[in-house]
Amino acid sequence: xxxxxxxxxxxxxxxxxxxxxxxxxxxxxxxxxxxxxxxxxxxxxxxxxxxxxxxxxxxxxxxxxxxxxxxxxxxxxxxxxxxxxxxxxxxxxxxxxxxxxxxxxxxxxxxxxxxxxxxxxxxxxxxxxxxxxxxxxxxxxxxxxxxxxxxxxxxxxxxxxxxxxxxxxxxxxxxxxxxxxxxxxxxxxxxxxxxxxxxxxxxxxxxxxxxxxxxxxxxxxxxxxxxxxxxxxxxxxxxxxxxxxxxxxxxxxxxxxxxxxxxxxxxxxxxxxxxxxxxxxxxxxxxxxxxxxxxxxxxxxxxxxxxxxxxxxxxxxxxxxxxxxxxxxxxxxxxxxxxxxxxxxxxxxxxxxxxxxxxxxxxxxxxxxxxxxxxxxxxxxxxxxxxxxxxxxxxxxxxxxxxxxxxxxxxxxxxxxxxxxxxxxxxxxxxxxxxxxxxxxxx
Ligand code: NAD
Ligand code: UGA
Numbered sequence: 001x002x003x004x005x006x007x008x009x010x011x012x013x014x015x016x017x018x019x020x021x022x023x024x025x026x027x028x029x030x031x032x033x034x035x036x037x038x039x040x041x042x043x044x045x046x047x048x049x050x051x052x053x054x055x056x057x058x059x060x061x062x063x064x065x066x067x068x069x070x071x072x073x074x075x076x077x078x079x080x081x082x083x084x085x086x087x088x089x090x091x092x093x094x095x096x097x098x099x100x101x102x103x104x105x106x107x108x109x110x111x112x113x114x115x116x117x118x119x120x121x122x123x124x125x126x127x128x129x130x131x132x133x134x135x136x137x138x139x140x141x142x143x144x145x146x147x148x149x150x151x152x153x154x155x156x157x158x159x160x161x162x163x164x165x166x167x168x169x170x171x172x173x174x175x176x177x178x179x180x181x182x183x184x185x186x187x188x189x190x191x192x193x194x195x196x197x198x199x200x201x202x203x204x205x206x207x208x209x210x211x212x213x214x215x216x217x218x219x220x221x222x223x224x225x226x227x228x229x230x231x232x233x234x235x236x237x238x239x240x241x242x243x244x245x246x247x248x249x250x251x252x253x254x255x256x257x258x259x260x261x262x263x264x265x266x267x268x269x270x271x272x273x274x275x276x277x278x279x280x281x282x283x284x285x286x287x288x289x290x291x292x293x294x295x296x297x298x299x300x301x302x303x304x305x306x307x308x309x310x311x312x313x314x315x316x317x318x319x320x321x322x323x324x325x326x327x328x329x330x331x332x333x334x335x336x337x338x339x340x341x342x343x344x345x346x347x348x349x350x351x352x353x354x355x356x357x358x359x360x361x362x363x364x365x366x367x368x369x370x371x372x373x374x375x376x377x378x379x380x381x382x383x384x385x386x387x388x389x390x391x392x393x394x395x396x397x398x399x400x401x402x403x404x405x406x407x408x409x410x411x412x413x414x415x416x417x418x419x420x421x422x423x424x425x426x427x428x429x430x431x432x433x434x435x436x437x438x439x440x441x442x443x
Contacts, residue, residue: 004077006102007084018165020058029073039066047331050162074109083119092272103130107137115180117150127203148180153210159329174206211274218267222294228258228438238438260337260418261298263326303344315349320386323393324356324363331359338392353382383409394419403430
């Protein structure tokens with residue numbers, strides 16, 4: 001099948017490369033000429049395990065191409081996936097300018113039946129706006145080509161994106177057009193050969209499904225974070241509570257880890273965008289407002305613990321930070337809790353040495369020119385002369401460190417752990433002061 005993917009970011013690249021792997025002829029469009037030039041050399045601008053090899057293999061096989069040429073990319077695909085960003089507007093609603101620009105561009109060059117598939121996360125009703133944007137361009141050109149608009153939201157997670165795409169839990173296809181539905185099923189059938197995981201539904205339900213899924217997951221996280229904070233004052237252990245409730249299959253173990261608040265390019269913006277839609281239609285989601293508020297507070301939890309220990313004036317103190325990316329296995333810093341922590345430490349007069357296995361460069365760009373902050377190549381280098389170690393992201397490399405070396409490097413043996421990587425008992429035995437989330441503190 002001939003497929004065009006508009007937008008070569010996380011979702012566009014993964015979609016394009018994975019569909020090429022299944023034998024489709026794929027052209028990926030991006031308007032960022034520099035990005036396209038790099039991709040044409042096989043260089044991928046994001047860190048995503050397995051993605052670069054997949055892209056290179058399919059480019060070599062002649063099934064995957066990158067271009068900045070809008071006309072050529074529209075001409076190529078019978079299916080046109082839109083996978084551009086939908087960032088939060090000032091009021092929190094989804095900014096649809098990139099989606100509608102992509103739709104207009106399709107309309108400018110459309111001259112035969114095509115299926116326009118929206119993979120970006122968009123508010124309910126966006127399919128109608130996409131239809132209008134395409135039709136407006138056709139009318140301008142007095143062109144009478146037909147087309148269908150489909151909602152096909154993406155559920156992949158960064159850090160596991162290729163695997164998630166190749167082995168989906170479900171594929172949601174929202175359309176009222178049978179021809180479009182058949183084409184979409186044909187594209188995805190090879191990915192779900194042994195399981196019937198394709199869910200067909202109307203457009204609006206498909207659009208809402210995406211927000212509902214992210215909002216539900218974000219709700220679990222905020223609830224666990226509140227329970228963790230309550231556990232601390234009650235003298236309970238959130239890790240035991242997590243296992244105790246997760247063992248009930250109606251609850252399940254996934255997405256029950258308390259921490260430093262959810263970050264990333266999606267949960268924060270999608271929770272707000274769904275709330276905006278709900279308010280526009282006079283049905284505000286009270287739970288979702290609480291989810292958002294709790295998350296904002298939780299992002300300060302490490303700074304609060306640090307200030308409870310050292311006082312609010314941190315001048316003259318130096319902190320080691322392990323983990324900058326919003327989660328492991330990605331270099332994505334969007335809405336990362338580490339940014340809130342570092343801003344807070346610097347604002348209180350402290351200095352910081354931070355290490356992340358892959359996000360150092362992006363963080364250095366983000367904080368460019370800020371005094372009192374350095375990034376280290378190795379985790380242990382960050383610890384030298386620090387008053388405490390603060391763990392923000394649960395990279396595997398941080399799980400079994402040499403505690404004797406940590407103690408030797410730090411000025412005082414204190415760990416603030418935002419991800420509960422270590423057992424409090426072990427910390428007691430190592431004689432390290434330990435501040436986890438929702439568990440016994442070792443003072
Ligand atoms: P991204 O910012 O990584 O990439 C978007 C790309 O689109 C950029 O390279 C940009 O240059 C390009 N672009 C913008 N306008 C364009 C246009 N008119 N024509 C061609 N290219 C254009 O974004 P992303 O993380 O891939 O997210 C895309 C959408 O998918 C968002 O709606 C997001 O909510 C959703 N989503 C993201 C993830 C994720 O893990 N990142 C997962 C599921 C869904
Ligand atoms: C999330 C969803 O999991 C994907 O299904 C969805 O497609 C995607 O958003 C999207 O729409 O973009 P992602 O943001 O890549 O994926 O990462 P997650 O693994 O969901 O983690 C999000 C945040 O929640 C991270 O900051 C993570 O640390 C935090 N989290 C996650 C917790 O604090 N506790 C948990 O138990 C799980």
